[in-house]
Amino acid sequence: MATVELTFSALPAHVRTARLVATAIARRTGVQESLLDEVRLAVGEACSRAVEAHRLHCPSEPIRIELSDDSGRFEVVVSDSAPNEESPIEEPSQTLHLGDEASFNLVPDSFMSGFGIAVITGLADDVEVYPGPKGMRIRMSWPAAATAANGLTPA
Amino acid sequence: MDLKLDHHTEDGLTTVDVEGEIDVYTAPRLRELLIDLVNKGNFHLLVNMEKVDFLDSTGLGVLVGGLKRVRAHDGSLELVCTQERILKIFRITGLTKVFGIYASVEEAREAHGRDK
Numbered sequence: 001m002a003t004v005e006l007t008f009s010a011l012p013a014h015v016r017t018a019r020l021v022a023t024a025i026a027r028r029t030g031v032q033e034s035l036l037d038e039v040r041l042a043v044g045e046a047c048s049r050a051v052e053a054h055r056l057h058c059p060s061e062p063i064r065i066e067l068s069d070d071s072g073r074f075e076v077v078v079s080d081s082a083p084n085e086e087s088p089i090e091e092p093s094q095t096l097h098l099g100d101e102a103s104f105n106l107v108p109d110s111f112m113s114g115f116g117i118a119v120i121t122g123l124a125d126d127v128e129v130y131p132g133p134k135g136m137r138i139r140m141s142w143p144a145a146a147t148a149a150n151g152l153t154p155a
Numbered sequence: 156m157d158l159k160l161d162h163h164t165e166d167g168l169t170t171v172d173v174e175g176e177i178d179v180y181t182a183p184r185l186r187e188l189l190i191d192l193v194n195k196g197n198f199h200l201l202v203n204m205e206k207v208d209f210l211d212s213t214g215l216g217v218l219v220g221g222l223k224r225v226r227a228h229d230g231s232l233e234l235v236c237t238q239e240r241i242l243k244i245f246r247i248t249g250l251t252k253v254f255g256i257y258a259s260v261e262e263a264r265e266a267h268g269r270d271k
Contacts, residue, residue, distance in 0.1 A: 012180035019178075019209075037240045044211050048179040115248075116212045122247035 003068040010054030010063060018065055019044045022076055029069040030145025039074070039142060042123040045116040046078035046138045053082035053136070073126070075141040084131045157181065160188050168267045169197040170260060174206035177214030185214070189221035189232075198230025201263050210241050215248060222254065231267075235260050 004025055008014040022043040023036055031039060043065070050063045061081040068075050117138070121127050124140040158181035159174040169192055177185060192200060200221065204210070222232040233255035236242055245251045257263035 012178070015179050016176065037243075040209070041211060041240075041244065044178060044209070048211060048213055051179060115216075119212050119244065119247055 003066055006065045006067070007062040008065075010051045010059050010061070012048070012051055015044055015047045015051055018047045022065070022067060025067045026074050026142070026144075029074045031074045031142050032145075035142050038123040039076070042120045042127075042140055043076055043078070045120050045123075046076070046140070049116040049138075050078055050080035050082070050136075053080050057082040069144055072144055073141040074144040075139065077137060077139045079135060079137045081135040084133060084136055158184055160184060162188065162192065164197060166264070166268070168199050168201055168264060170201045170203055172203045172206070176209040177207060177217070178209060178211045179213045182213040182217045186217040186220060189217065190224065193221070193224045193228070193230075198225045198228040199267065200225055200230070200232045201260065201267070202232065202234050203260055204234055204236040204241060205238070207236075207238070207241055210244055212244070212248075215244065215250065218254070219250070231255070231270075233257065233263055233267075235263055 004021070006018060006021055008018060019040050023040045026036055026039045027033075047063065047065070054061055054063060058081055063081075064079045066075075066077040066079075117129060120138065120140060124142060126141045128139045130137040130139070157175050158177060159172075161172040162169055164170075171185075171188065171192070173185065175181065189200065202218065202221075218232065218234070224230075225232045235257050236245075237258050242251070242256070245254065245256065255263070255266070257266065
């Protein structure tokens with residue numbers, strides 16, 4: 001298994017860098033081009049959620065991303081160190097639907113973590129969220145080409 | 156790519172041209188512009204997203220916030236967007252039923268003219 005680890009301080013500007021790194025490694029690992037937008041958006045959502053949580057609770061702590069290819073899948077794990085005070089809205093089984101007026105009016109201007117995770121579950125076919133008292137871990141994966149199993153196939 | 160914003164008003168409809176990436180870093184600038192436009196009495200907004208490369212839930216939150224603000228003045232906030240990668244996040248969230256989404260600025264302007 002080849003793994004790339006990235007840590008970054010909780011600044012919104014770094015989320016774009018994390019997206020770019022994740023997309024580049026996904027491509028190199030053999031994830032289909034048609035899935036790369038999903039990878040980019042899902043990793044961005046996970047990192048944005050982590051940045052917002054760190055800015056609230058522990059701005060000096062870094063956020064960590066692990067990207068790996070394992071058994072024909074490209075896997076991304078985003079881990080934060082912010083105390084988890086979230087409600088059960090974090091559960092990935094939550095379905096998201098804002099199309100009716102009642103739901104729409106309840107949505108805050110600034111979407112927070114529950115919304116981002118719900119978007120991730122709509123994008124990745126394999127998502128697990130591990131909320132914990134010392135931080136949250138979001139693991140997501142996508143199919144990758146078997147020929148790129150060592151992660152070293154040229155792009 | 157950073158975010159570029161421009162806007163112009165014609166026949167009571169203010170078009171906001173957005174270019175680049177709308178994410179947790181850049182979305183506050185779009186939020187400020189929408190708030191400023193509403194504060195200056197522009198209650199009918201059309202956000203042209205044809206040159207948007209990336210949109211996340213933070214950006215969606217800004218658009219939802221803008222829609223709430225204009226609705227408070229009986230206004231409207233509609234979108235121009237044909238890119239599948241951007242439309243997908245609207246579908247996932249069910250927001251395709253909340254925003255009017257048009258294929259071109261011209262089409263949106265025609266619809267706005269009919270609704271006046």
